[in-house]
Every structure is written in structure tokens, then in C-alpha cells.
Amino acid sequence: MSLTKPMLGLAVGGTLGLLDGLSGFLEPSLAPLMGSVITFSLLKGLASGVSIGYFSKRVHLMPLGILVGVVIASALSMLLILKAGITLFWDLVLPGMLLGVIVGFATQRFGRPPAEVPPQIRFPLVQESCRTKILRGDTR
DSSP: OOOBHHHHHHHHHHHHHHHHHHGGGGOGGGGGGHHHHHHHHHHHHHHHHHHHHHHHHHOOOHHHHHHHHHHHHHHHHHHHHHHHOGGGHHHHHHHHHHHHHHHHHHHHHHSBOOOOOOOOOOOHHHHHHHHHHHHHTOOO
16 A cells, blocks of 8 residues: 555654654643643644645655755744743754654655656547648638
């Protein structure tokens, strides 16, 4: 079974986002905010996974995919900092950056490439009759 790059990004990003949120139990100062930390970390993982997957679908360069993964996940981690406070900056940004690296690598390496566009179906009789009308000057 192979997944498209956005779907693989969604699966990997959601799983890592959930694990990132659950790792908040290791920080005692997050105890009153754990519900929102888990929720926002999961949403951050899902959103960054899908966006990294779409980028990986368009661009097929491993280093660029990882770099964009880091940037997108770090930017979304900043939204968590607005809720939790600036004192936890590195506690929230570093796992987000790691999530971006892993999702960027996974979508570039393991995602199914886009399918080839099938050739257009041609109707020789219709094309021939249109060509004949054009050559005769008939515009009906």
C-alpha cells in the first residue's frame, strides 16, 4: 500500500503531533494547559503534514523538502507559544522542528509520486470532420 505524499504527510504529521502533545506531560508547568497543548500539537502535526506533503508533491528535492518541513512546522509551533507563553519557546519549537524534519523526509522518500496524466482520447472522425469544415471555410 502506498499513500500519496499529502496523505502520508497527514498520517505521519498527525501521529508525531499527537506524540509531541503527549510529551507535554513531562513538563510540570504545562499541567493546567495539557488539553489545549495536546489539541494544538495534533492540529499542528496535521496541518504541517498536509502542507509539507503538498509541497513534496510539487518539488522532488530531499534537502528542500526537509527545509520547508522545518520552516512550516516551526511557524505553526509559534502559534502554540502564543497560548503557552514565551518561557516555553524552545520546549515547543524544537519538537516542532523535529516533526518538520521527519515529515519532510518521509514525504520525499516514501510518498507515492503523482500519477502520470493519461493521454487524451482522440476521436479521429470528429477531428477529421472539423478539419474539413475549417478547410472549406464552413463555420457552422
